Amino acid sequence: MTESAPIDPTATDAWKQLEGIASGFTPDLRGWFADDADRAATYTFQAADLTVDLSKNLVTEQILTHLLALAEDAGVAERYQAMISGQHINVTEDRAVLHTALRRPAAGTPGADTLDPAAGFVVDGADIDAEVHGTLDKVFAFADKVRSGEWVGVTGKRIETVVNIGIGGSDLGPVMVYEALKPYVQEGLEARFVSNIDPSDIYEKTADLDPETTLFIVASKTFGTLETLTNARLARQWLWERLGASGAIPADDSPAGDEARTAAVAKHFVAVSTALDKVAAFGIDPENAFGFWDWVGGRYSVDSAIGTSVAIAIGPDGFREFLAGFHAIDEHMRTTPLERNVPVLMGLLNVWYTNFLGAQSHAVLPYAQYLHRFPAYLQQLTMESNGKRVRWDGSPVTTDTGEIFWGEPGTNGQHAFYQLIHQGTRLIPADFIAVANPAHPLKDDTGDGNAVQPGADVHALFLANFFAQTKALAFGKTADEVRAEGTAEAVVPARVFPGNRPTTSILAPALTPSVVGQLIALYEHIVFTEGTIWGIDSFDQWGVELGKQLALEIAPAVDGDAAALASQDSSTKALIARYLELRGE
């Protein structure tokens, strides 16, 4: 273990002070704003292109002072430095944690001068920069070949659809970023994403595809994940069957047929993995495999070769810009004092809400339809990282950890669950994310002749909701204000908005590849900050193992093996028996 024992945050003076403030805490955003004309300016920060307004959070100078002291006590800045310089802060797997190295600019390229000269960069005997940039070059060369049409399928046709097969970090990152950057996708190219072992997923995603123009990317860090390998085999089966059925390759078992099938895999399958031996065993030419390293966690890997589908879709230049966005936030995190350090401040506020004000969950509400998969992406990043009950020295945590992250794009969420955020009994801190310049600045030519004027900018209408929601959540509506609208007294309580519902507003110029990279890095470092305060290893994920192991053990029973069924507990046995009955087996 290279990590020193974590501090017990609850034993610090800062924690005790915060507990004191929290008992009987009566937030008053209306009053705080009325008393301090500078509140918005004081609590608005810039991190690269992201303008982050924290002023509508339930925070005062005094609270912030203690939260910052907590960050000092826990050594957030020092541990970040330890992480980026390659120390094995992933203690339970005895690994370095170097996702920040994936976006270090190559020497001599723009941004390289921002690198911390102290941070090396040989780690555990490996020249990290050389390995990262060697792999990126290989991914980019391949992406260029697919984009230009130089890479063709087994029948000589150019690739039109890229299907990424992966799950967890090998899926959520690529699909989220692909969706976020749709306007940057090269015309004539499409990416699809298969993740679930439910056969409906691969069936639906391939049903209308032409095998001659389809390329599969099998993305799996371990190349041992049941879902991904099963789907990869189904994809290979689909390719062979479809090519055989159309006469593109021989469909029989002759040597010529075997040879054609091998050639088809070589042209229609590539892989991304840290286990290149297993890739070869699957039949994918190691020449067509892109590596990465055990020092990248799956949920931190979209900026590695795991993003190959994105690199193909938006091109190497776009991907470089994406990486530069991450790096800009990494540099902000590394060089900005804690009191202006946006990921640190946001992480500390989450600790405040979770550990002192009893919040259980955290909403992420992008006002950008292209970010519609961002909340799902963040669920893995935050909950797989910080859903832990022991600390990195094996001792039990001393306070609650993790938050339940969830969300949907605005304005859809407004018409679904915002009621509970506005008037429910739970405290739900929420992050609102918007961009100023939309990809499609449409005008409503006719308007509705009422609230919407002819020629109205629809994006302005959209963002009016972004601004209105955080205002309503912060300041609410008092009973007197409700009465002043002429509301019948009996209905007044139902129409009161209590306010003091905390929000953070994040505003970016546009949803560029760089901004998407910035947003991801921002949340990575928020997770890091919280994990450091709680003393947990945010980079392992042992909690997903038991279910995987049991699924393999139970599989024979579900497939009808009587002895395997008999050995199950009574509930599982009865459920499987009913399943078999429903299947008529």
Ligand code: F6P
């Ligand atoms: O089951 C969890 C997990 O290990 C994630 O952490 C990871 O992103 C996912 O499975 C997929 O793993 P792999 O890339 O090795 O297939």
